[in-house]
Amino acid sequence: MAQLTAAPLSALVDEPVHIRATGLTPSQLVCLRASLSDEKGNLFYSQAYYKASDTGEVDLEKDPSLGGDFVGVHPMGLFWSLKPETPLKRLMKRDVMNSPFQIQLKLCDPDVPITNRDSSTLTASLTLERWYVAPGVTRIEVKEGRLRGALFLPPGDNHFPGVIDLFGSGGGLIEFRAGLLASRGFATLALAYWGYDDLPRQLREVDIEYFEEAVNFLLRHPKVLGPGVGILSICKGAEIGLSMAINLKQISATVLINGPNFVISNPHVYRGEVSQPTPYSIELISSNALGFVAFHRVYEQTGDVDSQYFFPIEKAQGHFLFIVGEEDKNINSKCYAQQAIEQLRRNGKENWTLLSYPGAGHLIEPPYSPLCYASRIPYVHPNILWGGDVIPHAAAQEHSWKEIQKFLREHLISTRTSQL
Amino acid sequence: KMFQLTATPSSALADEPVAIRATGLPPSKVVTLQASLKDEKGNLFQSRAFYRANKAGEIDLEQDPALGGDYVGVHSMGLFWSMKPTVAFQRLLKRDVMNSPFCITLDLYDSVCFKDSATVPPRVSQMVQRWFSGPGVQRKQIREGRVRGALFLPPGEGPFPGIIDLFGNIGGLVEFRASLLASSGFAVLALAYFAYEDLPEKLLEVDLEYFEEAASFLLSHPKIQRPGIGVISVSKGAEIGLAMACYLKQVVATVCINGCNMVVEVPLRYRDLVVPPILPALEYSQVHMSGAVSLQRCFGELLNKSNHQSVLPVEKAEGKILFIVGENDECIHSRAFAERAMDQLRSHGRSTGRMLAYPGAGHLIEPPYAPLCFWSWQHKLACPVVWGGDPVAHASTQEHVWGEIQKFFRQHLVKTTNKL
Numbered sequence: 043m044a045q046l047t048a049a050p051l052s053a054l055v056d057e058p059v060h061i062r063a064t065g066l067t068p069s070q071l072v073c074l075r076a077s078l079s080d081e082k083g084n085l086f087y088s089q090a091y092y093k094a095s096d097t098g099e100v101d102l103e104k105d106p107s108l109g110g111d112f113v114g115v116h117p118m119g120l121f122w123s124l125k126p127e128t129p130l131k132r133l134m135k136r137d138v139m140n141s142p143f144q145i146q147l148k149l150c151d152p153d154v155p156i157t158n159r160d161s162s163t164l165t166a167s168l169t170l171e172r173w174y175v176a177p178g179v180t181r182i183e184v185k186e187g188r189l190r191g192a193l194f195l196p197p198g199d200n201h202f203p204g205v206i207d208l209f210g211s212g213g214g215l216i217e218f219r220a221g222l223l224a225s226r227g228f229a230t231l232a233l234a235y236w237g238y239d240d241l242p243r244q245l246r247e248v249d250i251e252y253f254e255e256a257v258n259f260l261l262r263h264p265k266v267l268g269p270g271v272g273i274l275s276i277c278k279g280a281e282i283g284l285s286m287a288i289n290l291k292q293i294s295a296t297v298l299i300n301g302p303n304f305v306i307s308n309p310h311v312y313r314g315e316v317s318q319p320t321p322y323s324i325e326l327i328s329s330n331a332l333g334f335v336a337f338h339r340v341y342e343q344t345g346d347v348d349s350q351y352f353f354p355i356e357k358a359q360g361h362f363l364f365i366v367g368e369e370d371k372n373i374n375s376k377c378y379a380q381q382a383i384e385q386l387r388r389n390g391k392e393n394w395t396l397l398s399y400p401g402a403g404h405l406i407e408p409p410y411s412p413l414c415y416a417s418r419i420p421y422v423h424p425n426i427l428w429g430g431d432v433i434p435h436a437a438a439q440e441h442s443w444k445e446i447q448k449f450l451r452e453h454l455i456s457t458r459t460s461q462l
Numbered sequence: 463k464m465f466q467l468t469a470t471p472s473s474a475l476a477d478e479p480v481a482i483r484a485t486g487l488p489p490s491k492v493v494t495l496q497a498s499l500k501d502e503k504g505n506l507f508q509s510r511a512f513y514r515a516n517k518a519g520e521i522d523l524e525q526d527p528a529l530g531g532d533y534v535g536v537h538s539m540g541l542f543w544s545m546k547p548t549v550a551f552q553r554l555l556k557r558d559v560m561n562s563p564f565c566i567t568l569d570l571y572d573s574v575c576f577k578d579s580a581t582v583p584p585r586v587s588q589m590v591q592r593w594f595s596g597p598g599v600q601r602k603q604i605r606e607g608r609v610r611g612a613l614f615l616p617p618g619e620g621p622f623p624g625i626i627d628l629f630g631n632i633g634g635l636v637e638f639r640a641s642l643l644a645s646s647g648f649a650v651l652a653l654a655y656f657a658y659e660d661l662p663e664k665l666l667e668v669d670l671e672y673f674e675e676a677a678s679f680l681l682s683h684p685k686i687q688r689p690g691i692g693v694i695s696v697s698k699g700a701e702i703g704l705a706m707a708c709y710l711k712q713v714v715a716t717v718c719i720n721g722c723n724m725v726v727e728v729p730l731r732y733r734d735l736v737v738p739p740i741l742p743a744l745e746y747s748q749v750h751m752s753g754a755v756s757l758q759r760c761f762g763e764l765l766n767k768s769n770h771q772s773v774l775p776v777e778k779a780e781g782k783i784l785f786i787v788g789e790n791d792e793c794i795h796s797r798a799f800a801e802r803a804m805d806q807l808r809s810h811g812r813s814t815g816r817m818l819a820y821p822g823a824g825h826l827i828e829p830p831y832a833p834l835c836f837w838s839w840q841h842k843l844a845c846p847v848v849w850g851g852d853p854v855a856h857a858s859t860q861e862h863v864w865g866e867i868q869k870f871f872r873q874h875l876v877k878t879t880n881k882l
Contacts, residue, residue, distance in 0.1 A: 071745055091745035109746040109759060125753045129550055152745055324574045325492045325512035325529040331836040331853050332752055333546040335576065339530065415751040432751060 044072075046149040046166035052142070054225055055172045055218075056409045056443060058118055061102040063149050063166070066094040072165070073110070074100075075148040076120040081136050085127040086412065088112075088120045091152055112432060120147070121172075122436040124412040130425060132405075132417045138174035138221035139181050145170045174218045176225035181217075184231065189256055190241050191233040192217050194224030195265055202229040203454035204266040206256055206286075210278030212419040213237025213245065222408050223274065226447055228454075229266045230274075231256060235282070248305075250312035253286050261292060270294030270360065272450045277301060277373070277404065284382075285310050285317075287358040295453035296358075297446050299365040300375040300404050302341070303382040304351040320344050320351045334416040334427035336371040346377055355382050356389035363395050363449040365442050367402030371429030375404070397445055399438035403430020409440040465585040467570050473591040476556075476564070477642055477829045477864060479539055480590060482523040484570055487515040492529065494571040495521075496584070497541040499564055505552050507833065509533075509545040512574050531576070533853060541568070542592075542831040543857040551754070551846045553826075553838040559594035559641040560601050566590045592831075594638045596645030601637075604651065609676045610661055611653040612637050613683070614644030620685035622649035623692065623875035626676055626706075630697030631842050633657030633665070639694070642829050646868055648875075649686045650694075651676060655702070668702055668725070670709055670732035677712045690714030690781065692871050697721060697793070697825065704803070705730055707779040714781035715874035717867050720788055720796040720825050723803035724764065724772045740764050740772040750792075754837040754846035762795040765802070776803045777810035784816050784870045786863055788823030792850030796825070818866060823859035824851020830861040 044065045053059065066072060075089045090107035092100045102117045111123035124133065135143060148167040175181070178197025184190065192215065196202050205228045207220040213236040220232035233256050236245040260271050272295040275283030280301020287296040289312050302320075310317040326339040345351050355362075364379040379396055386394050399406075405414045405428045413435045416427045466485045474480065487493060496510040511531035513521045524538045532544035545554070556564060569584035595601070598617025604610065612635060616622055625648050627640040633656050640652035653676050656665040680691050692715040695703030700721020707716040709732050730737040742760035750756050776783065785800035800817050807815040820827075826835045826849045834856045840847040 073745075089749075109744075109748055111749040113748060113759075123749070125749065125751070127753075129753060323492075323529070324576070325514070325531075327530045327576060328534055329532045329544075329546070331834055331851065333550075413751065 044149060044165040046147060046168055048147060048168055048170055051168070052171040053173065054176060054222065055143070055174055055411070056222055058410075059121075059170060060117065061120070061147065063092075063094070063100040064098065066098040066100065068094060068096045068098055070094040070098065071152050072100065073150050073152045074102075074120060075150060076124060077146045077148075078124060078133070078143055080133060080143070084131045086124040086133055087127060088123045088125060090119060114433070116433070116436070118410050118436070121145070121410040122412055122439070123432055130417045132414045133412050134216070135174050135218045138217045142171040142173040145172060174221040174225075179221065179224050181221070184259070185239075186259060187255055188252055189233070189259055190239045191215060191231055191256070192220065193263070194220045194230045194232065196224050196227050196229065200265070201267040202227060202265055203450060204229045204231070204260040204263070204271040205450060205454075206230075206253070206260065206271060206273050207232045208235075208273065208275040208279030208283055210276055210280070219274065219408060228272075228450060229260070229263065231260050245308050247308050248282055248285065248310045250285055250289050250310060253282065254290055257286070257290055257292050267454065270454065272454050273297065274446065274450070275299065275301065276406070278306065281306055284353050284355065285312075287360055287362070288353055288355060291359055293358070294360040295363070295450055296360055297363045297365065297449065298379070299406050299442075300367055300370050300373060301378065302345060302373055303353050303355065303378045303385075304341075304345040305353075330427060332416075334425045336427045336429070338371050338374045341374065346374055349381075349385070352381060352385060355385050356391055358393075361393045361395075361449070361453045362386075363446065364397065365406060365446070366396065366398040367404055367406050367430060367435070367438060368398060368400045369402060369429045369431060370404040371427045372404040395449065397442055399434065399442070401431040401434025402438035403435055404428040405430070406435070406438055406442060409443050410436070411439060465570060465572070467568060467586045467588045469568055469588045469590045472589065473563070474593065475596055475642065475645055476592040476594055476638075476831065479831070480542075481538065482541070482568065484515070484521040484586075485519065487519040487521065487572070489515060489517045489519050491515045491519075491572060492574055493521070494531070494573065494575040495541060496569045496571065496575070497545060497566050498569070499545060499554070499566045501554055501564070502557050506548045507545040507554055508548060509541050510576065511540060511544075535854075537854065537857070539831050539857070542566070543833055543860070544853055545833040551837055551839045553835045554833050555636065556594050556638045559637045563591040563593040566592060595641040599641060599644050601641070604679070605659075606679050607675055608672055609653070609679050610659050611635060611651050611676070612640065614641045614650045614652070615685055616644050616647050616649065620649065621687040622647060622685060623871060624648070624680040624683070624686035625650045625692040625694055625871060625875075626673070626680065627652045628655070628693065628695040628699030628703055630699045631665070631840070639829060643694070643868075648871060649680070649683070651680050665728055667728050668705065668730045670705055670730060673702065673706050674710055677706070677710055681712055687875070690875065692716065692875050694867065695719065695721065696827065701726060701774075704774050704776065704783070705732075707781055707783055708775050709778070711780060715784075715871055716779070716781060717784045717786060717870060718800075719786040719827050719863075720791050720794060721799065722761065722794060723774050723776065723799045723806070725774065726761070726764075726772075737774075738771055750837070750848045752837060752846075752848075754848045755843070756792040756848040756850070758792050758795055758850075762798065765795065765798050773806070774803070776806050776815065777812050779814055782814050782816070782870070782874045784818070784866070786827060786867075787817060787819040788825055788827055788851060788856070788859065789819055789821045790823060790850045790852055790855070791825040792848040793825040818863070820855065820859040820863070822852040822855020824856055825849035826851070827856070827863055828860055830864050831857070832860060
């Protein structure tokens with residue numbers, strides 16, 4: 043009797059799952075399929091073909107996939123290679139507290155040809171739950187002063203290091219990473235700054251005082267460890283995170299994922315001082331063979347080369363972790379991280395770490411998240427190319443998530459003990 | 463100043479280049495050139511590129527580089543070969559090759575426009591007609607014995623060198639390459655072999671006697687030279703073309719584009735001979751990040767197996783063979799198959815083969831300026847399939863190959879008048 047096992051069946055999304063099939067005939071060719079329906083009913087699928095061992099077993103921790111959505115030994119491949127049935131849809135959990143993503147795992151006879159239809163003989167199946175919050179994590183709607191967001195607190199009566207979580211792209215409030223980070227012991231504020239509630243419908247300017255309010259809010263909270271907070275930020279969020287780290291003394295640790303080291307699109311304002319956006323050459327965008335548009339060259343003549351545009355990063359007091367996807371096709375991440383680091387070096391500062399991942403794209407997310415290679419965002423040309431090769435991107439997500447937590451713990455917790 | 467856009471010639475064969483120039487622009491202005499085409503089913507294909515006018519307000523596509531858009535650099539025909547369907551997976555293919563051209567609208571916008579629906583109207587437009595048959599070319603529907611297809615004859619008395627044109631698993635009757643070749647002086651029979659008129663709906667076997675009938679029909683035609691004919695063939699058609707070269711004495715010059723040197727999927731029959739097929743191992747297929755499927759490794763695995771009975775006996779071919787290989791072919795491992803055939807010829811002391819391998823070119827190598835079809839819906843597999851190809855390399859390959867094909871046929875088919 044063919045059997046399919048997966049352990050654990052219910053877990054956080056950043057936890058690996060051990061998948062095995064047993065009771066097969068020796069060298070039997072099987073197909074493992076994963077499918078998921080997101081909260082809007084969009085379907086995502088992945089599949090891989092395996093050959094059973096002499097004892098009729100397939101163990102994804104040891105055995106290579108022969109083909110399908112990935113090739114080789116990748117125990118979590120079925121998760122990070124999930125692809126939307128409707129092209130360009132991005133997988134993103136909206137309600138992180140009340141429900142998990144449910145993934146159906148199926149063991150079937152190989153379907154020839156490859157289709158997503160469940161026409162093949164179903165041998166065994168099971169359902170996995172993938173949660174974005176651990177049991178006991180609480181979510182508090184934040185609507186204080188101008189602030190709009192959600193604060194995620196780890197379970198327990200302790201004090202936790204505080205982190206502000208900033209996304210870019212399409213605005214709104216994105217909570218999944220904050221929920222996960224809280225599950226790993228950080229009091230995390232998922233902060234919206236446009237396109238949410240009564241915040242501006244479109245981003246006009248980046249008011250650093252708004253983000254300062256958020257920092258003060260977090261530090262005021264009885265469960266938040268001080269005296270400094272951290273930032274976890276990506277893309278536009280990282281541009282803002284860098285600006286915050288420079289202007290606000292309470293920022294002790296800043297994670298910048300694929301962000302620029304200069305102002306993009308909207309001016310930054312802080313206490314009357316305005317930093318103007320960097321001029322760009324929109325004619326330098328390019329479409330690939332699939333019609334997806336890469337934007338990473340538009341600052342070729344300005345932000346890529348001219349230090350007059352760079353943020354004065356040497357003024358920041360906290361520590362930086364730069365995370366770079368070298369195949370980022372949306373912004374020239376590698377160049378910008380190197381420029382920022384060079385500027386720190388020239389000013390005799392060593393408060394930085396760089397993690398540069400060959401093959402990784404723009405949207406570096408928590409482990410096992412499917413690679414989003416291209417998608418649409420509001421107000422911009424559709425079909426934006428984010429870039430990334432599936433396998434190295436998955437490896438970058440796994441590695442960077444651990445490093446991010448280590449970095450935040452190192453620079454947010456130790457300062458407290460040194461003050462005793 | 464009046465914006466002007468010229469395209470010369472505005473009406474031409476699809477394999478002829480067009481000189482595009484713009485004048486009367488503001489000096490140094492960056493503008494958008496957009497090409498749009500609606501195919502016979504109303505599907506829209508578009509391309510765009512951004513150019514900077516010189517100080518005299520001029521742009522000459524033969525000298526000036528595109529800064530960005532669907533291609534970058536100096537590519538005078540880039541607007542043609544970089545056109546992409548607005549709906550994914552569609553392939554541009556002219557069906558009626560006699561009575562109407564493809565009409566391409568060239569629009570010039572005086573700013574950088576990259577959104578699908580431009581909010582400003584173009585400053586000036588120009589229409590270009592691309593014909594698939596030249597003046598005087600005649601088309602004759604063929605229903606002789608079992609033979610089904612269309613014969614294209616150049617204008618004049620002849621006799622003309624005769625060629626059979628074979629496409630692949632797309633089935634039906636594909637005429638555009640035959641009509642274009644006829645426009646260059648060859649008598650070409652576009653030959654259908656399944657899914658057309660009363661031919662079998664599905665290809666269940668390759669009956670070489672059918673193709674022999676077609677060759678005999680061609681040679682019996684008063685306007686076609688004797689004693690030998692040529693074959694131009696792509697993909698599955700190229701496997702058949704190679705079989706024709708091996709077994710049919712009347713075939714004296716064969717062009718095989720991205721085909722296998724083995725009988726694949728369905729058996730080959732010729733009189734008493736039945737050659738068993740090799741079956742592609744679909745478990746080695748790979749799902750591209752777009753969701754389309756790459757089959758290259760399924761066939762690649764066939765190379766590792768020693769299946770001599772399925773290998774076509776190229777050493778038996780009496781005529782010349784030209785193998786055209788796209789090295790970025792994602793459908794089959796084209797280069798490996800061609801090299802195996804070349805090795806086989808050499809090991810039998812035969813010098814009848816020649817291989818032209820093109821780095822960056824994909825599976826669907828077509829006449830010059832045809833848009834790269836990187837992926838499209840494949841009916842047999844009922845899923846989108848990746849054909850592969852890097853746009854710029856693929857475009858220059860198509861230009862070079864077309865010239866080589868005609869040179870090859872002229873060299874080996876056209877009778878020299880001083881032969882005794």
